[in-house]
Amino acid sequence: MSTASKRNVLSLIAAFLLSPNIAVSESAEHDPAHAIWFEQPALNWDQALPIGNGRLGAMVFGGIGHERLQLNEDSMWAGQPTDRFNRGSKVKLDAYRESLFNGDHASVEQGIMRELSINQTPVRSHQTLGDLFLTFDHAEASHFHRALDLKTAVASVSYMHDGVRFQRQTFSSQPDQILVSRLTASEPGALSFTLRLSRPEDNGIPTATTRVVGSNTLVQSGQVTQVGGIDPNDGAGVRFFNQVTVVPIGGVLKKLGKDLRVENADSVIIYIAANTDFYTPDYVDRTRAQINAAINKGWKALKRAHIEDYQALYHRSVLTLEETENTSLPTDMRLQGVQQGAPDPAFSALYYHYGRYLLISSSRVGSQPANLQGIWNRHIRAPWNADYHLNINLQMNYWPADLVNLSELQRPLFEFIKRLAVRGRKRARENFGARGWVSPHATDIWADVWTRAARPYWGLSHNSNAWLVSHLVESYRFSGDEAFLRDEVYPLLREVCEFYFDWLVPHPQNGLLVSGPAVSPENRFLVEEGGELVERSTTMGPAMDQQVIGQLFKSTLEVLDHLAISNEFSEELEHKYRQLSPGIRLDENGRIMEWFYPYREAEPGHRHISHLYALYPGSEIHPLLTPEFADAARKTIEHRLEHGGAATGWSRAWMINFMARLHDGETAKHHLDVLYQRSTSSNLFDLHPPFQIDGNFGATAAIVEMLLQSHAGYIDLLPALPRDWASGAVRGIKARSGYEVGVRWRNGQLAHSTLRAREDGLCRVRYQGRELVITDEQGREVAASKNEYGIFIFDAHAETEYQLTTKI
Known part of the structure; x- marks a missing residue:
C-alpha cells in the first residue's frame, strides 16, 4: 500500500472513531465531507442553496450587489378540501372490467376517465411565499466564498470589497420557527443596503399586499390564488402573512416607499417569519409572536438552539469515503470532475450527507410531507404542481428515512396517510362499492382522493393506499414500537385489505383474483385493433398492482400473527391471499411481465419500471433466495436500458436501488455516476428535469443499500460494495x-x-x-x-x- 493510501485509510478510521458532536464555529473552515461551497454567487435558482426547518425555507443565492432569499412555507397551497370531484360507480366499474376481460380496450379508454375522473389536469399548486431582495451599494468583490455547512445547516457568504470583509449567515430554525440572516462587516458603518419584499403575480393578477410597518418591518399578506384552476370557485387557497423585521446595530434604518433602507450599519440581523391559516386561524398573531420572541432571544441563542436541534438528527450517521485531490475543490468544479470521470469516492459521501440534510430540512414533526420539490419551489404554478404523486414519488422521498436513522421524520407522511384514509373511506364506499379506503395516483395538501387525469395511462391508478401503508409496516420493522403497530399501523392495514377484498375480481382465464381497471403507471402497450397496432394502457391485473397487493396481504398476515389476532378478517385475508394472481410472471424471453398478457410495450425504455416493485422497494425478489426471479429482473432491467430507460433523475435513483438489491455494486455505482452526470445540478439538486427532490432521496437510500441490507430477514454487510469505494x-x-x-x-x-x-x-x-x-x-x-x-x-x-x- 502506498504512503498516500495508508494516510487515506488512517484518516478514514480516525473520522469514524472521533465523535462528531461538536458544532463548527463561525470562523472554522468547512469540512469538505460536509459542505457545499462555491467561489461565485448563484446565477440561477438551481445554483442557490436550500435551507429549511421542515415548514419554513429559503433558497439563498449569495449575490454581491443583489442578494435574493426566495422564501417558502409548506402550506402555501391553492385550492381547498372538497369531495365534489369524487366520481364513479360500482356498476360502471364492473362493466369496464367485463369489457377488458373481453379484450375491448378501446371502449374502456374512451369512457372510463369521464366516469372516474375530473377529466383534466387540476391546477392546485404549491406556491412560493415570495422573495426578499437585498440591494447593496457595491457590486464587485474578491475572495468570494459561498457555502452551505451541512453540519450546522447554516448558509454563508463572505467576500472582500474595498478592503472590507462582508459576511452573511442564514439559517431556518425549527425550535423558534424563524428564518434568520445576520450581516456583518469588518469595518464599522460599512453596511448599506435596501430591502424589498415581493411575490410573483398569478397570471398578471397581484397576489399579495406589501407595506412598511413602523420603521423596521416589512409585512406581506394575501390569499393564494390559482388563475386557470380546475374551477373558478376552487382556486382560492390559504391566507398567509409574512413579516420581515430588521434590527441594525449602528447606522440608520428608514422607510423608502414600500422598502426599507439600512445606511452605515455595523451589523444587521433580519428576522423572517410566515404562517398561513392552514395551521391556525391566528396565523397573523403567531407570526408577530415568533418575530418578537426571536428578537428577545437574540442571534447567538437562536443559532445555538438551531444547531443543537439540527445536529441531534444530523450526527446520528456518518459516511466516510476516500478523499482525492478533487475533494478540496469547490462543489461545482468537483461535480464537473465527477461528470468527466475523475475519481472522487468522497463525493458520494457528500451526496449522502446532503440527502440527509434535505430530509431534515423539508420534513419535521408537525410539518407537511416533503412534496415533489421538498419545500423549495419558486413558482406560482409549479411543475406537476409540486404536489404529492403517489405512484412512486412521495414514497421515494421517504425511502432513506429509516435507513439513515431519521425515522421520526416520516411522521408528516404518516399523518398525511391518515388524512387520506378519512377522505378515502367515503370514495371507496360511494364510487367503488368497497369497504376500507382508497387513494389515487396524485393528491395535494388537502388530501383529496378524487381521480385527477384526462388520460388513463397516467391517472387510472388506485393502488397507492397499499404502497403507502407499506411505509408504516417498514417503520415498525425498524423501530419495534408495539403501540405504533397496534394503534396506528394495524387499523390502516386492515382497512386497505378490506378495500381490496371488494376490489379484486376473478380472472376468467384461471379464476385467480386480479386488480382493475388499472394501468402500469404511465406506460402503454400495443394491441391490434381494426388491423393496426394502437396504444392502450387500461387492463386487468398489471404486475405492479398484483405485487403491491400481494405485499400488503403478506405483511398484514405477519402483523396479525404478531398481534395474535384470529378472527373473520384474518380468515378472509388468508383466503384472498391464496386466491391472488401472482405479481411475478415470466414471459418467453425470461423477463418479468408488466401486464397479465405479454403485450408489446409502446415505449420499451419507459422511465417507470413498475413491474420490478417486488425487487425494490418490495422484497419478494432476492439474488440468494429467489435466483430465478433475480435473473429475470436483471433481464428486465437490461431490456429497459437498451431502449433508453432511467432517463429521469428519480428513475435513475430507482435503478441504483435495483442494482444494489441484485448485489451488483459495480453497476449500481455506474448508475450513481450517471445520476451525477445527467441529473444533478451544481447545488446537487436532482433534475427530473426540472428539479425534483425524489431523486436525491432515492439515491441517498441506494447508497445505504449498497452498504447494508436487511429486507430478507437478515443483516447483509457490504452486499453491493463497488471497487471505487475501496476503503x-x-x-x-x-x-x-x-x-x-x-x-x-x-x-x-x-x-x-x-x-x-x-x-x-x-x-x-x-x-x-x-x-x-x-x-x-x-x-x-x-x-x-x-x-x-x-x-x-x-x-x-x-x-x-x-x-x-x-x-x-
Whole structure:
C-alpha cells in the first residue's frame, strides 16, 4: 500500500472513531465531507442553496450587489378540501372490467376517465411565499466564498470589497420557527443596503399586499390564488402573512416607499417569519409572536438552539469515503470532475450527507410531507404542481428515512396517510362499492382522493393506499414500537385489505383474483385493433398492482400473527391471499411481465419500471433466495436500458436501488455516476428535469443499500460494495429489527462491524459468504450457527453492541 493510501485509510478510521458532536464555529473552515461551497454567487435558482426547518425555507443565492432569499412555507397551497370531484360507480366499474376481460380496450379508454375522473389536469399548486431582495451599494468583490455547512445547516457568504470583509449567515430554525440572516462587516458603518419584499403575480393578477410597518418591518399578506384552476370557485387557497423585521446595530434604518433602507450599519440581523391559516386561524398573531420572541432571544441563542436541534438528527450517521485531490475543490468544479470521470469516492459521501440534510430540512414533526420539490419551489404554478404523486414519488422521498436513522421524520407522511384514509373511506364506499379506503395516483395538501387525469395511462391508478401503508409496516420493522403497530399501523392495514377484498375480481382465464381497471403507471402497450397496432394502457391485473397487493396481504398476515389476532378478517385475508394472481410472471424471453398478457410495450425504455416493485422497494425478489426471479429482473432491467430507460433523475435513483438489491455494486455505482452526470445540478439538486427532490432521496437510500441490507430477514454487510469505494466507514445506519450498524472496510474487504441490538432475540448476519467472528462487549466470542446461505445466527441481547470481523 502506498504512503498516500495508508494516510487515506488512517484518516478514514480516525473520522469514524472521533465523535462528531461538536458544532463548527463561525470562523472554522468547512469540512469538505460536509459542505457545499462555491467561489461565485448563484446565477440561477438551481445554483442557490436550500435551507429549511421542515415548514419554513429559503433558497439563498449569495449575490454581491443583489442578494435574493426566495422564501417558502409548506402550506402555501391553492385550492381547498372538497369531495365534489369524487366520481364513479360500482356498476360502471364492473362493466369496464367485463369489457377488458373481453379484450375491448378501446371502449374502456374512451369512457372510463369521464366516469372516474375530473377529466383534466387540476391546477392546485404549491406556491412560493415570495422573495426578499437585498440591494447593496457595491457590486464587485474578491475572495468570494459561498457555502452551505451541512453540519450546522447554516448558509454563508463572505467576500472582500474595498478592503472590507462582508459576511452573511442564514439559517431556518425549527425550535423558534424563524428564518434568520445576520450581516456583518469588518469595518464599522460599512453596511448599506435596501430591502424589498415581493411575490410573483398569478397570471398578471397581484397576489399579495406589501407595506412598511413602523420603521423596521416589512409585512406581506394575501390569499393564494390559482388563475386557470380546475374551477373558478376552487382556486382560492390559504391566507398567509409574512413579516420581515430588521434590527441594525449602528447606522440608520428608514422607510423608502414600500422598502426599507439600512445606511452605515455595523451589523444587521433580519428576522423572517410566515404562517398561513392552514395551521391556525391566528396565523397573523403567531407570526408577530415568533418575530418578537426571536428578537428577545437574540442571534447567538437562536443559532445555538438551531444547531443543537439540527445536529441531534444530523450526527446520528456518518459516511466516510476516500478523499482525492478533487475533494478540496469547490462543489461545482468537483461535480464537473465527477461528470468527466475523475475519481472522487468522497463525493458520494457528500451526496449522502446532503440527502440527509434535505430530509431534515423539508420534513419535521408537525410539518407537511416533503412534496415533489421538498419545500423549495419558486413558482406560482409549479411543475406537476409540486404536489404529492403517489405512484412512486412521495414514497421515494421517504425511502432513506429509516435507513439513515431519521425515522421520526416520516411522521408528516404518516399523518398525511391518515388524512387520506378519512377522505378515502367515503370514495371507496360511494364510487367503488368497497369497504376500507382508497387513494389515487396524485393528491395535494388537502388530501383529496378524487381521480385527477384526462388520460388513463397516467391517472387510472388506485393502488397507492397499499404502497403507502407499506411505509408504516417498514417503520415498525425498524423501530419495534408495539403501540405504533397496534394503534396506528394495524387499523390502516386492515382497512386497505378490506378495500381490496371488494376490489379484486376473478380472472376468467384461471379464476385467480386480479386488480382493475388499472394501468402500469404511465406506460402503454400495443394491441391490434381494426388491423393496426394502437396504444392502450387500461387492463386487468398489471404486475405492479398484483405485487403491491400481494405485499400488503403478506405483511398484514405477519402483523396479525404478531398481534395474535384470529378472527373473520384474518380468515378472509388468508383466503384472498391464496386466491391472488401472482405479481411475478415470466414471459418467453425470461423477463418479468408488466401486464397479465405479454403485450408489446409502446415505449420499451419507459422511465417507470413498475413491474420490478417486488425487487425494490418490495422484497419478494432476492439474488440468494429467489435466483430465478433475480435473473429475470436483471433481464428486465437490461431490456429497459437498451431502449433508453432511467432517463429521469428519480428513475435513475430507482435503478441504483435495483442494482444494489441484485448485489451488483459495480453497476449500481455506474448508475450513481450517471445520476451525477445527467441529473444533478451544481447545488446537487436532482433534475427530473426540472428539479425534483425524489431523486436525491432515492439515491441517498441506494447508497445505504449498497452498504447494508436487511429486507430478507437478515443483516447483509457490504452486499453491493463497488471497487471505487475501496476503503471507507459508515456508522449510525439502521437495519430492520432495530439494529444500529457501523461498518469499516479496507481494500474492498470488511475490516470491522458493530451491531447494537434493540432487544433480545436471534440476530442473523451475513458478509458475502465469508466466515465471521462475533464478540460481545467484553470481547468474548459469541457462538453462532451458519446456514446454507452463509448467514450466521446468534442470540443477541438488548442494548448490547456486538463486534464482527472476518476470520483470518
